[in-house]
Amino acid sequence: MIQFEGVGLSYGDGPPVLKNLSFRIAPGSFHFLTGPSGSGKTSLLRLLLLSRRPSAGRIVMFGDDTTGLSGDRLLAIRRRIGIVFQEFRLLDHLTTFENVALPLRVQGLPDSAYRENVTELLEWVGLGQRMEALPDVLSGGEKQRAAIARAVISKSELLLADEPTGNVDPELSERLMHLFAELNKMGTTVVVATHETSLLKKFAVPRMVLKDGEVRFHD
Amino acid sequence: MTETVQAPPQKERRQGTAPIVPVTSVASRTLMLLVTIMTFLSCVTVGSVVLIQKSAIGWSADVGREVTIEIRPMAGEVIESNVRTAISLAESVPGIGRARVLSQDEVEGLLAPWLGRGLDLTNLKLPQLVVVEIAEPQALDVGLLSRTIATVPGASLETHAAWRQQLNVMTGTVVVSGLLVLALILLATILAVVFATRGTMASSREIVDVLHFIGASNQFIASEFQKRFLTIGVTGGAIGGVAALMFFLAASLVVSTVLPSESSAQLGALFGRFALGLDGIAAILIIVPVVGGLTALTSRLTVRRFLEQISS
Numbered sequence: 001m002i003q004f005e006g007v008g009l010s011y012g013d014g015p016p017v018l019k020n021l022s023f024r025i026a027p028g029s030f031h032f033l034t035g036p037s038g039s040g041k042t043s044l045l046r047l048l049l050l051s052r053r054p055s056a057g058r059i060v061m062f063g064d065d066t067t068g069l070s071g072d073r074l075l076a077i078r079r080r081i082g083i084v085f086q087e088f089r090l091l092d093h094l095t096t097f098e099n100v101a102l103p104l105r106v107q108g109l110p111d112s113a114y115r116e117n118v119t120e121l122l123e124w125v126g127l128g129q130r131m132e133a134l135p136d137v138l139s140g141g142e143k144q145r146a147a148i149a150r151a152v153i154s155k156s157e158l159l160l161a162d163e164p165t166g167n168v169d170p171e172l173s174e175r176l177m178h179l180f181a182e183l184n185k186m187g188t189t190v191v192v193a194t195h196e197t198s199l200l201k202k203f204a205v206p207r208m209v210l211k212d213g214e215v216r217f218h219d
Numbered sequence: 220m221t222e223t224v225q226a227p228p229q230k231e232r233r234q235g236t237a238p239i240v241p242v243t244s245v246a247s248r249t250l251m252l253l254v255t256i257m258t259f260l261s262c263v264t265v266g267s268v269v270l271i272q273k274s275a276i277g278w279s280a281d282v283g284r285e286v287t288i289e290i291r292p293m294a295g296e297v298i299e300s301n302v303r304t305a306i307s308l309a310e311s312v313p314g315i316g317r318a319r320v321l322s323q324d325e326v327e328g329l330l331a332p333w334l335g336r337g338l339d340l341t342n343l344k345l346p347q348l349v350v351v352e353i354a355e356p357q358a359l360d361v362g363l364l365s366r367t368i369a370t371v372p373g374a375s376l377e378t379h380a381a382w383r384q385q386l387n388v389m390t391g392t393v394v395v396s397g398l399l400v401l402a403l404i405l406l407a408t409i410l411a412v413v414f415a416t417r418g419t420m421a422s423s424r425e426i427v428d429v430l431h432f433i434g435a436s437n438q439f440i441a442s443e444f445q446k447r448f449l450t451i452g453v454t455g456g457a458i459g460g461v462a463a464l465m466f467f468l469a470a471s472l473v474v475s476t477v478l479p480s481e482s483s484a485q486l487g488a489l490f491g492r493f494a495l496g497l498d499g500i501a502a503i504l505i506i507v508p509v510v511g512g513l514t515a516l517t518s519r520l521t522v523r524r525f526l527e528q529i530s531s
């Protein structure tokens with residue numbers, strides 16, 4: 001379970017980006033996170049990934065208070081979260097296959113343990129022919145699919161995605177949403193930040209709407 | 220108008236276990252070159268110290284096993300009879316073994332490296348030299364020997380003591396300076412490695428961040444970087460060490476083949492023909508892992524500090 005209690009965030013001395021957020025995200029739920037550009041969607045995802053500390057309040061992840069958490073305990077929580085960054089952030093010198101396998105590799109698994117899984121997933125997202133390509137020869141959509149594959153490969157409990165359909169055609173973006181829905185059905189909690197209205201219309205999913213630093217829930 | 224479209228260069232296909240830290244980057248190539256040069260300098264320093272020390276020990280030992288009696292020609296004296304007296308007096312002193320006069324040929328041989336061969340010395344009135352072997356150094360009273368010899372007209376005893384003391388001082392100075400130079404080189408290596416490592420880490424910040432986000436521990440990240448730096452240190456060290464060995468090999472070849480024999484004999488007298496010997500090679504072989512290990516250790520600490528700084 002994820003719980004925000006009076007959480008605020010500001011960058012440096014700047015104005016608060018998020019103000020006094022209090023909400024719960026139930027395990028196994030699926031939410032769209034929407035709001036205008038600059039409303040703080042990426043910022044909220046950073047808090048959920050624990051890559052930023054809130055300026056106020058406390059965040060409980062999977063039942064653990066994360067205030068002041070560091071080292072191995074922080075690492076253990078991170079490993080339960082998969083993330084798709086808005087700018088993908090694939091490692092330039094690694095192939096698609098190596099990038100996608102990275103979350104398993106950093107947990108100390110050998111190549112043989114994940115080769116099949118990674119290959120299968122890459123074929124599923126349509127990158128079967130691009131496994132040995134480096135990111136700089138991939139198209140925007142291909143990079144995005146590689147980034148998504150990397151986020152879901154370790155079957156995390158919480159999947160965060162920042163505008164995951166921004167660079168792909170509508171057909172693929174629908175397939176990706178179906179992938180998220182499938183993962184959600186298998187128990188993964190999913191939060192997808194998007195401002196794509198076509199998606200919002202197509203998928204009847206509860207929404208968290210950010211505006212003026214506050215969040216409102218719509219079922 | 221036609222336009223030729225060139226396909227982008229195809230990157231090489233690699234296996235799924237490519238290093239997480241990129242193999243080639245400007246910073247790591249610079250670091251490798253730096254380690255190579257530093258190792259080379261360290262090895263040449265150590266090798267030279269070993270050479271000089273070995274030669275000095277050699278001279279000192281040769282010289283210490285004997286003393287020389289010099290008998291100058293004097294008006295009204297028959298030098299041959301003085302030589303015989305000196306020999307028998309010297310041999311009567313406890314601790315002395317055999318004493319013998321150096322022949323004209325031997326004297327010429329001794330002087331050849333300095334004066335050249337084929338010089339006719341018969342007309343020069345050279346002092347006669349008596350070489351006195353010391354059989355039991357502990358039993359010998361040098362003062363007694365000196366006083367005994369002084370009774371022979373024109374004879375004086377040369378124990379080489381002053382010369383040996385000078386030699387010891389000189390060798391000591393060379394060894395200490397050599398070690399000082401070595402220490403400075405190693406210190407400079409450490410500083411350069413710290414800077415190179417910090418540079419590499421800073422330019423790899425994105426890799427570090429992504430690794431953190433996908434659940435890599437600091438330990439994992441550090442070990443990935445250390446692998447790179449260890450490879451760099453060991454490779455650079457090995458190249459530098461081999462280069463130094465080849466340097467000494469080339470120097471000894473030059474001394475023994477290219478140089479004319481007289482000057483080679485002089486250099487040989489000074490540097491023992493540039494033969495490093497087993498201990499010299501061993502010293503170089505120790506330097507290589509020391510520099511390689513120092514590089515790895517330094518960058519390990521630097522990586523740890525960098526990771527601690529960014530995650531606090």
Ligand SMILES: Nc1ncnc2c1ncn2[C@@H]1O[C@H](COP(=O)(O)OP(=O)(O)OP(=O)(O)O)[C@@H](O)[C@H]1O
Nearest residue numbers: 011014017035036037038039040041042043044086
């Ligand atoms: N690292 C940062 N340092 C300072 N200010 C930041 C930083 N990241 C975001 N901001 C500011 O915080 C506010 C919210 O940014 P954020 O990226 O969270 O918005 P967003 O909803 O994701 O926007 P978009 O839809 O364009 O991606 C913006 O005003 C932005 O300028």
Ligand SMILES: [Mg+2]
Nearest residue numbers: 041042086162
């Ligand atoms: Mg954003």
